[in-house]
Amino acid sequence: MAGIPPRHKSLVLLAGVIVLQVLLLAVQIKRDSQGRLIRSWSVGAVSPFERAGSYGFGWFRDIWRNYFALRGTRKDNEDLRRENDALKLQVAQLQGKAAEADRLAVLLNFRQSHPDVPMVAARVIAGPPGTDTLTIELDRGEKDGIRRDMGVITPDGVVGKIIEAYPNTSQVLLLTDKTSGVGAKIAGSEIQSPVGGVGEPLLTMKYVPNDDEVNPGARVVTSGMDRIFPRDLPVGMIAEIKSGNPFKQIRIKPAAKIERLEEVLVLLTLHPLEMNKGNDSAAQPSAPAASNAQPAVKP
Amino acid sequence: MNDTFDLRIGESHIEVHKFRTGAIVVTSLLALVIQAWLPLGFTRAALLDLPLLVTTYFGLSRRNPSTGLLLGTAVGLVQDSLSGPTVPLGLYGIAKTVIGYLASSIGARLDTEHPAARFALTAGFFVIHQALIALTRRILLAQPEPWLNWHLFLAAFTNAIVAVFLFVLLDRLRRPS
Numbered sequence: 511m512a513g514i515p516p517r518h519k520s521l522v523l524l525a526g527v528i529v530l531q532v533l534l535l536a537v538q539i540k541r542d543s544q545g546r547l548i549r550s551w552s553v554g555a556v557s558p559f560e561r562a563g564s565y566g567f568g569w570f571r572d573i574w575r576n577y578f579a580l581r582g583t584r585k586d587n588e589d590l591r592r593e594n595d596a597l598k599l600q601v602a603q604l605q606g607k608a609a610e611a612d613r614l615a616v617l618l619n620f621r622q623s624h625p626d627v628p629m630v631a632a633r634v635i636a637g638p639p640g641t642d643t644l645t646i647e648l649d650r651g652e653k654d655g656i657r658r659d660m661g662v663i664t665p666d667g668v669v670g671k672i673i674e675a676y677p678n679t680s681q682v683l684l685l686t687d688k689t690s691g692v693g694a695k696i697a698g699s700e701i702q703s704p705v706g707g708v709g710e711p712l713l714t715m716k717y718v719p720n721d722d723e724v725n726p727g728a729r730v731v732t733s734g735m736d737r738i739f740p741r742d743l744p745v746g747m748i749a750e751i752k753s754g755n756p757f758k759q760i761r762i763k764p765a766a767k768i769e770r771l772e773e774v775l776v777l778l779t780l781h782p783l784e785m786n787k788g789n790d791s792a793a794q795p796s797a798p799a800a801s802n803a804q805p806a807v808k809p
Numbered sequence: 810m811n812d813t814f815d816l817r818i819g820e821s822h823i824e825v826h827k828f829r830t831g832a833i834v835v836t837s838l839l840a841l842v843i844q845a846w847l848p849l850g851f852t853r854a855a856l857l858d859l860p861l862l863v864t865t866y867f868g869l870s871r872r873n874p875s876t877g878l879l880l881g882t883a884v885g886l887v888q889d890s891l892s893g894p895t896v897p898l899g900l901y902g903i904a905k906t907v908i909g910y911l912a913s914s915i916g917a918r919l920d921t922e923h924p925a926a927r928f929a930l931t932a933g934f935f936v937i938h939q940a941l942i943a944l945t946r947r948i949l950l951a952q953p954e955p956w957l958n959w960h961l962f963l964a965a966f967t968n969a970i971v972a973v974f975l976f977v978l979l980d981r982l983r984r985p986s
Contacts, residue, residue: 520874524910527882531899531906535949538897547949 613773620665620775627740628778629663630654634771635679644687644707646670646771651678654776659738661777667744667765668692668732669774680776684768685713685745693735694745696724702733705745705762711769713746715760720753730762739777826870832982837863837884845891856964858935860884862972864905865934866979868912869921877916881909897950904941908934924973931972935965 514522536547617631632654636647650656652675662669662682670690674681683690684707691706694715701724703717718724728748734741744765752759840859848855864884868877885905889898912934921927939961943954955961 520878520910520914523875524878524906527878527906528903531882531886531902532949534902535897535899535945538899539950 610772616665617773617775628655629775630656630778631773632656632680632776633773638684644684644690644709645673646682646684648680648682648774648776649678650776651676651680653677655778656680656776657780659780661738662774663739663743663777664766664771664774666767667746668739669766669768669771671738672776682774685764685766686711686768691736692739692745693733694730695733696748697729697731697742699728702735704736705730711764712749713762713764715748715762716757718758718760719756720758722758724748724751724758724760726751737780825872827984828867828870828982829984833867833880836867836979836982837880838887841884841887841891844888856967857971858938858964858968859975860888860901861905861908861935861938862931862968862975863979864909865912865931865972866976868909869916869927869930870979870983872913872917874910874913874917877913878906878910881905881907884909900942900945900950903945904938907941908938911937924977927976928969928973932965932969935968936961939964 536551539547614631621629621631630650632648632650634646635649638644638646648656648662656672656675658672658675660672660675662671668685670682670684670687672680673683685692685705686707686709688707688709691704693702694705695702701718701722703715705713705715708714715730726748730745730748732739732741732743732745746762746764748760749763750759750761837860840863844857844859847857847859864877864881867880871877871880882902882905885900885902886898888901888905889896892901912930915921915930919926921930940956943956946952946954
């Protein structure tokens with residue numbers, strides 16, 4: 511109170527004492543909704559500074575984060591982009607390996623369910639060399655026991671036959687090729703006829719008389735008459751039937767995914783085979799009609 | 810030290826009184842005690858505010874605003890503490906602080922020895938005192954306290970009457986000049 515004029519000292523003292531007592535009251539008074547009055551006053555007095563401080567700090571922090579702290583962001587971004595590309599490649603490889611493992615598992619199951627049929631798995635390493643012939647190349651050859659005219663299948667169905675066997679590779683004529691064919695029959699009936707390719711995705715069943723009753727959707731399986739494929743292997747499903755002269759024009763959708771082959775099974779025998787119907791039956795003797803079968807596979 | 814001395818303000822001469830040792834403290838405490846138990850025997854005695862009258866008297870006599878307001882503060886806070894949980898500390902304290910200051914300030918400018926002046930000032934201070942309490946209750950405590958009513962004027966009149974006689978008694982506590 512040294513700097514205060516003497517005539518105002520008592521007034522200042524009065525103000526100070528009253529303020530102290532008002533604060534004393536505020537400490538004691540408790541309002542229902544806001545707690546003690548001193549707390550309400552304190553919050554009201556301090557909150558503007560807190561808001562201002564928070565705003566200022568936030569502004570400074572945003573400036574720092576959005577400008578100064580981003581010096582290394584470009585390099586980080588490039589590194590992350592490279593890492594992302596590598597990871598994408600890795601994921602694609604892993605997905606491919608997983609799909610391959612699935613396919614190989616299917617092949618393995620098929621082999622294990624037909625232990626009496628000698629077969630070897632092979633990987634497709636090349637597609638058709640031109641538009642005239644529909645062939646693929648396998649990574650297995652004579653060293654693996656593969657010979658010309660051996661049958662090639664997948665667990666889904668017939669694929670084609672070996673037309674050339676080299677020491678380490680072999681060439682397969684696909685069933686969809688114009689010159690290809692397989693002895694077949696309509697499942698559940700006695701109708702038999704060779705099935706061959708026409709150079710298109712669908713196959714054709716050539717020698718079914720108009721009098722025979724054939725329904726779309728019927729399954730077509732191997733008949734075993736061609737001495738290449740055992741009986742009852744899936745060939746395809748009848749997709750379209752037209753009347754012809756003197757035979758029906760029957761189009762068949764192949765059972766095997768011929769356009770997307772990656773692994774196949776090569777039947778390692780030139781003798782007639784009999785496939786097991788499931789895992790419970792033992793190996794059957796060779797097809798009984800093999801000796802008098804018509805040549806289903808065209809040269 | 811002289812028992813009295815002149816306080817010159819302008820052309821007027823106002824006498825500042827001194828009191829016997831401990832007179833102010835003892836009188837104040839006595840007023841507080843009597844105020845506490847007197848209404849128990851006489852209900853109408855609740856109209857009286859003896860601590861206010863004592864604060865007013867010593868303020869008018871001492872004519873020192875600083876000591877006057879501090880005496881009002883002390884008396885008011887003790888009265889608050891004796892008034893129970895319904896009266897928060899500071900309610901009477903604030904009012905009597907202001908009254909102590911006003912009484913001392915006015916006492917330094919006016920001759921307050923005349924009974925009529927004492928009557929009028931005491932009545933006025935009583936109204937101001939109650940107005941301050943009502944203001945405090947309304948603003949800080951959020952309590953609906955009435956500003957003016959007949960009870961207030963009756964109490965002011967009663968206290969003013971009592972003050973005229975009480976102040977004569979308290980004059981005896983002054984040191985002789």
